[in-house]
Amino acid sequence: MSVSPGLADLSRLYQTEFVRSARAVGVLWAVCTLCFAIIQVVILVQPSWICTTDVRPQQAGPEPPSGTLGLFEVCMESDWPVPDCHGGLSTLSPLPSLQSVAVLVGVSLLAVWTSVLCLCLFRFCSAATVYKICAWLQLTAGFCLALACLLFPDSWESQEMKALCGDSVGSFSPGNCSVHWAYILAILGVLDYAILATLAFVLANRQDALLPPDTQEGECGGKVVNSSDELSSQFHAETLFSLLQ
Template sequence: MSSPSPPLSDLSRLYQTEFVRSARAVGVLWAVCTLCFAIIQVVVLVQPSWIGTGATRHTGLGPVPPSGTLGLFEVCVESDWPVPDCRGGLSSLSPLPSFQSVAVLVGVSLWAVWTSVLCLCLFRFCSAATVYKICAWLQLTAGFCLALACLLFPDSWESPEMRALCGNSVGSFSPGNCSVHWAYILAILGILDAAILATLAFVLANRQDALLPPDAKDVTAGLLMSA
């Protein structure tokens, strides 16, 4: 004789509990990745390692070309001292003339992603779906601005700073004696990170309404807000 099936209310409550647990786990992972992305944005903006030369050796056949790195705000050239000789810096709040538009785009991207981090506090006051959607649009904005910055940066290589560091053969999308360094690669990876985080945020927002039975939506939303 088969055992009686549990009441519909018990099934709904069990489904609701499992959904809230999984939503919390994925939401916490998404929030941690969002914070990591925001920290990466700060590193990308301040580091003078977007492009640079490799190690050079004197061969006696001519003058030794300078060895150093270049960022949006600062140019650092290796010297006889342990610390490189750097010119510029974020403290002046003035990017290098050739990279002003790139610095503005990275700054807007930085503002958008840190605003999405601050919006995590809204889980106490708004529905989870609304907060996820706000953060998703902010992360899309951050990724779009970062993508534009990465596209404009090679177009600005024909500049006095680049010529002094990389030789006269530099031009738009031609780095001359230099090569892209880890900060620029990190910025490109940040675009992918922003796209993944925004997509995940939209999925989490839609699942708040789509996965729950109609009679459990209001209860679950209350539980997520009080978590």
């Protein structure tokens, strides 16, 4: 099959623009993955999953406590500028009632940072393979984080929550407290992981169309050069027709 030189040049132009656009989307995807990996570290360590609300006592007596609660520590406001916190990452032991939630968030954090480290594989493996590996890791991270967000309200009936939020605390009932920004950020993270994983799968499926016409990448590494100019021209024409449709 013979293709005119003008049509081959036009297909090269379309493919060059297509490659540039795909690379820009890939860079944006990698930056978003790195940013949310850093954000999830904040979600894990910050004692801001639960905070007390401003409730005025209906009868005379001591004022209810005020503070925040996280997966690893409880912080109570005191007369000092710095709150009085119990627990912390130094002991590497989460609150007893939140151990399962902390483990799930930790697994999610490990999965997303593994996907960040997998970005180095772009120099050794095909881009489609790397995108698929990162997509599955991000799906795993999103699933673990979603499960942690579902289990967290079920763990509210604990001594730490009752000491902070009153005796009216129960499963899915925070009593005198409300969810704080770290928990909301974790819920938004589930949606973020779903978007990043979907985008990674889309970029992986587009890699065959993004390759130059005279090269094909293997699973990890080497390139195979097409020796037939006719096959290369046919590839140009087919790429052009698929882009114009």
